[in-house]
Amino acid sequence: MTTDPCTPAERSRAASRRAQILQAASDCFHDHGFHGASISLISKAAGMSAGHIYHYFENKEAIIAAIVERDLDRLLTLSAEMRAASDVLEALIGRAAEGVIDNLDPRTAGLKVEIVAEASRNPAVAKIVRAADRCCMSSLSETLRILRANKGHSTDDATLQGMTEVLASMFEGLLLRAIRNPDLDRDRVVAIFQRVIRQLVTDPN
Amino acid sequence: MTTDPCTPAERSRAASRRAQILQAASDCFHDHGFHGASISLISKAAGMSAGHIYHYFENKEAIIAAIVERDLDRLLTLSAEMRAASDVLEALIGRAAEGVIDNLDPRTAGLKVEIVAEASRNPAVAKIVRAADRCCMSSLSETLRILRANKGHSTDDATLQGMTEVLASMFEGLLLRAIRNPDLDRDRVVAIFQRVIRQLVTDPN
Incomplete structure (x- = not known):
């Protein structure tokens, strides 16, 4: 199933996912430092897969x-x-x-x-x-x-x-x-x- | 061979070793962060063994x-x-x-x-x-x-x-x-x- 990334619903969903990742990453950077906060740790905190994180952020x-x-x-x-x-x-x-x-x-x-x-x-x-x-x-x-x-x-x-x-x-x-x-x-x-x-x-x- | 840690020569030697470790550790903490700076890395930068570092600092x-x-x-x-x-x-x-x-x-x-x-x-x-x-x-x-x-x-x-x-x-x-x-x-x-x-x-x- 593919979704059109330009529809308002999909854009709002993407913005909410990005915000969710930023919050999880902020907590991980605070608690473990930049180096200790792996993408794997951030993905666990955000409740989504590492692949999902990479979809929104390169690194x-x-x-x-x-x-x-x-x-x-x-x-x-x-x-x-x-x-x-x-x-x-x-x-x-x-x-x-x-x-x-x-x-x-x-x-x-x-x-x-x-x-x-x-x-x-x-x-x-x-x-x-x-x-x-x-x-x-x-x-x-x-x-x-x-x-x-x-x-x-x-x-x-x-x-x-x-x-x-x-x-x-x-x-x-x-x-x-x-x-x-x-x-x-x-x-x-x-x-x-x-x-x-x-x-x-x-x-x- | 044992040395008397209370002689002036030995005290001055210990102070100089400690200063050498602090300088190496400061550089490692700056360059790699606290977590990235292992005792092994600090010992290499200080030019002495890890055992030597532990002699002066517990951790x-x-x-x-x-x-x-x-x-x-x-x-x-x-x-x-x-x-x-x-x-x-x-x-x-x-x-x-x-x-x-x-x-x-x-x-x-x-x-x-x-x-x-x-x-x-x-x-x-x-x-x-x-x-x-x-x-x-x-x-x-x-x-x-x-x-x-x-x-x-x-x-x-x-x-x-x-x-x-x-x-x-x-x-x-x-x-x-x-x-x-x-x-x-x-x-x-x-x-x-x-x-x-x-x-x-x-x-x-």
């Missing part, structure tokens, strides 16, 4: 690429929503609270840290991670450009890129803090992040 | 513990030097530049990120990492207490711990940035870090 790097792309899509949507807000600064400060709490979730953190650890020794994963990072940084930098232009502050590229890098360091650092100090005071960290971000992005120079 | 977790302890010792020394400075704030700002550059070194970053990734799924490694983190945070918090007391700012524990957490997030985030964006503008990141840290730690509240 583990392709699964990582899809996980990274999913995270990038979320970030680009968030960034676009902040740019569309009537007060971009207040939108950024408000959404920062969610960003802190999301990054402090230990499972999210463990998976993201594992992907970066793999990128540091696997050129294929490094390429995926760096391409996504360039999109992410460029979008956040554009959001800061609009925020600062509205306030009459300087918007040269080097300033915006530097601020974007420091914002990224702050938020990504939380991924490591979630694992190193799971008992940290979340509310206090949110409050200090909001104060620091306000000062950082409204610096006139 | 890979014990090697990780020694690497983490070495990093902790450096941090505690740095923190004590800052506390002893005539102007603790200026010492912190000055040393922040070195801290940024150190954390942006891709090999340092890769190894540290790998250890945290392993901690997120291996309770023995998590215990090592968290115990070291508590010492590190407590020392940095004490440094901030002295800095702020000198300026007449509030020094309650919750404030100090929150500021210490945010400082830690900023610096640890650089480990991930070093891998995600190896071409970032180091000088600009140093300058912005110094400005942000000054504002963060001198907030009167």
